[in-house]
Amino acid sequence: MCPALPLDKLEILSPDYSNYNIPIQLIESKADRQSKPILQVRDLSVSFIQYTSGLRQQELQVMSSLNINIYPGEVLAVVGASGSGKSLLAHAILGILPRNATVSGVITYAGEELTLKRQKELRGRDIALVPQSVNFLDPLMRVGKQVRNAVSEGDPAAVQREVFKRYRLDTRVERLFPFQLSGGMARRVLVATALVSGARLLIADEPTPGLDPIVLEEALGHFRELTNEGRAVMFITHDIETALKIADRIAVFYAGTTVEVAPVKDFYGDGVNLRHPYSKALWRALPQNEFQPVPGSQPLPNCLPPGCLFAPRCSMATSECELVQPRIRTLRGGMVSCIHAT
Amino acid sequence: MLLEARDIGFRYGNGRWILRDINISLKSGEVVGLTGPSGCGKTTLGRILAGYEQPQQGSIELNGTSLYTSGYNPVQLVFQHPEKAVNTRWHMESTLKEGWEPDKDLLKALGIEKEWGKRWPNELSGGELQRFCVARALSPATQFLIADEMTTMLDAITQAQIWQVILDTACRRNMGVLIVSHEAKLLERLCSRIIKLNPCPEARGRSCATSTLLK
Numbered sequence: 001m002c003p004a005l006p007l008d009k010l011e012i013l014s015p016d017y018s019n020y021n022i023p024i025q026l027i028e029s030k031a032d033r034q035s036k037p038i039l040q041v042r043d044l045s046v047s048f049i050q051y052t053s054g055l056r057q058q059e060l061q062v063m064s065s066l067n068i069n070i071y072p073g074e075v076l077a078v079v080g081a082s083g084s085g086k087s088l089l090a091h092a093i094l095g096i097l098p099r100n101a102t103v104s105g106v107i108t109y110a111g112e113e114l115t116l117k118r119q120k121e122l123r124g125r126d127i128a129l130v131p132q133s134v135n136f137l138d139p140l141m142r143v144g145k146q147v148r149n150a151v152s153e154g155d156p157a158a159v160q161r162e163v164f165k166r167y168r169l170d171t172r173v174e175r176l177f178p179f180q181l182s183g184g185m186a187r188r189v190l191v192a193t194a195l196v197s198g199a200r201l202l203i204a205d206e207p208t209p210g211l212d213p214i215v216l217e218e219a220l221g222h223f224r225e226l227t228n229e230g231r232a233v234m235f236i237t238h239d240i241e242t243a244l245k246i247a248d249r250i251a252v253f254y255a256g257t258t259v260e261v262a263p264v265k266d267f268y269g270d271g272v273n274l275r276h277p278y279s280k281a282l283w284r285a286l287p288q289n290e291f292q293p294v295p296g297s298q299p300l301p302n303c304l305p306p307g308c309l310f311a312p313r314c315s316m317a318t319s320e321c322e323l324v325q326p327r328i329r330t331l332r333g334g335m336v337s338c339i340h341a342t
Numbered sequence: 343m344l345l346e347a348r349d350i351g352f353r354y355g356n357g358r359w360i361l362r363d364i365n366i367s368l369k370s371g372e373v374v375g376l377t378g379p380s381g382c383g384k385t386t387l388g389r390i391l392a393g394y395e396q397p398q399q400g401s402i403e404l405n406g407t408s409l410y411t412s413g414y415n416p417v418q419l420v421f422q423h424p425e426k427a428v429n430t431r432w433h434m435e436s437t438l439k440e441g442w443e444p445d446k447d448l449l450k451a452l453g454i455e456k457e458w459g460k461r462w463p464n465e466l467s468g469g470e471l472q473r474f475c476v477a478r479a480l481s482p483a484t485q486f487l488i489a490d491e492m493t494t495m496l497d498a499i500t501q502a503q504i505w506q507v508i509l510d511t512a513c514r515r516n517m518g519v520l521i522v523s524h525e526a527k528l529l530e531r532l533c534s535r536i537i538k539l540n541p542c543p544e545a546r547g548r549s550c551a552t553s554t555l556l557k
Contacts, residue, residue: 081497083467183422184380209494212380212524238497241527285498287531293503297453297470 037069044105060301063256075233077243080253086236095119128199132206134186137178144174152198163192252279255309262334275336343370351399371516375529378539388490392419418479422491424471435459442481486518
C-alpha cells in the first residue's frame, strides 16, 4: 500500500494548513526567506463540465492538487508540456477561467485569500498578466493606445514612449495596429503593457517564444529588473533553457499537477540532482543534452491514470505507483511528488 | 531533387522590401537551418518556398521547373501555430487525412492516440495539434519539408519526439528539410548547414542570406 494513505497522515492534509507552511519555508530561494510568500497556491484542482452527447455531461479533471508559492523579489518559472495546466493556473489566479470550470483549493495573495471579488479588484493593477497569445491585443486599437490604457502612474503617453524605447520599438510602431506587427514586436508590446501597470505580481504566460536571442536576452533582463524592485514574477514557459536564464526556482508541471519544485542550480549535467523522473526526462530531451524523447504522450484529462500521472511513461514505475497519486513532499531543498524520489 | 530560390524579392503592396536578392538552395536529403533576427523575413521566405506567396522578383524552382500550381505540392510547410493551421470545424481525423492516409507506425512514433481523432481542435493542446500537422505533411509525395518554428511552442520531450520522426523520414525517403528557427542549439543538433538571413546594413529593410557549413 502507498505510505500516504494511513489516517494519521490524512489529518495533516486537512484544510487546516497551519502545518503546511513549515516545509514550504525550507525551500531555498534567492528571495528573503523571512518574507511571506506573495502568492500561495495550495491543492488547487480545476475541472470542467462538458457536454458529451445531448444533455449528458462529463466532468473533466484538468488540474489536480497543484501547489506552488512565490516570494517577493523572485522569479518562479513554471515549466511543462502544453496541456500540463500552466496557462490554466495563470487563469485560475486571475479568476478568468471559463464559466463551466469548478475550482477547489486555496489561493492566497499577500496573506489573504483570493476571492472572485478580490481577483477582480487586483487583476490588471496588483496582478498583471502577459498573455500567451498575441490575439489578446485589441485588433482595432493602435498598439500605442493599448499600452497607454494600462499606465498606472504618470503621463500615459510619456510612459508608453519610454517603455517602447526600452523595448526598441520604433516610434512609428505606436501608430500601428496589431496585425501590422511581426510576431516578436507583438510580444514586446504585450510585455510593455504589463510593465507599465506597476503590478507587484507579474504572471508571464509564455512571453518569449519566437523572439530572437538578442531580444530574448533583453526581455528576460526586463523581467529580472522587476524583481529587484521587490516584485514577483511567475514565468510560465515550456522552454527550460529560458527558465534557467531567468528563474530562481523552477516548478515542473505534468498533466495538471506539480511534479517537482527545484532550485535552478539542480538543472545541470545529466540531471542527477533533479528529483522527479519526468523532470529528468525533460532535461535529458534538450538538444544540447541527449535529445532523447520518452515514448507516449501526456495523458488527456478524461483518461488520467488512477495513480501517479507519469507512471505509464516512467521507467522507474512500480505497481505501487499505480495506486494513488503521490502527495507533494519536501526533498533536498525542493519539492517532489514521487514515492521513489530520494 | 533541388529546391532553389533565385534572386527573390518580396514586399507587401508598395511597402518596404522584406526580402531582396535572396538566393538559397536545398538538396534532397539535406537538413538545413534558416535563422536570423525577428522580422527579417524568415517566415516570408518559407511561405514563398512553399508557394503560399508569390515573390515580386525572382523565382522558386524545383528541379529547374517552377512549382506546381495544382495537385499535391511536394514542398510542404508546417506552421508555428498549429491552432491556426487546422480547420476548427473538422474532427482531427479529417484534418489528419487531408493530404494522405498516415500509417499506424507514423502515428505511434508521433505519439498520436487513436482517440484524439474524434476530437475537435480546441479540445487538444498545441503540442497535440502540432503532431497532427506534422503527420499530415509527411506524405510520401512530400519531397521538401519547411518547418517554420515548428516546435518553438513545444516542451523538450515532444520536440525530441517530433524531430526524431522527421529526421528518420528525411533519411529514409531522401526528403529535404528546411528548419526555420531561432534556437541555435536545436539547429546545431539537427542541421548540416545553417543559412543566416541578415538585414543588410547598407540598404534599409533589405535582407541578405549567408550560408555557414556546420558539419
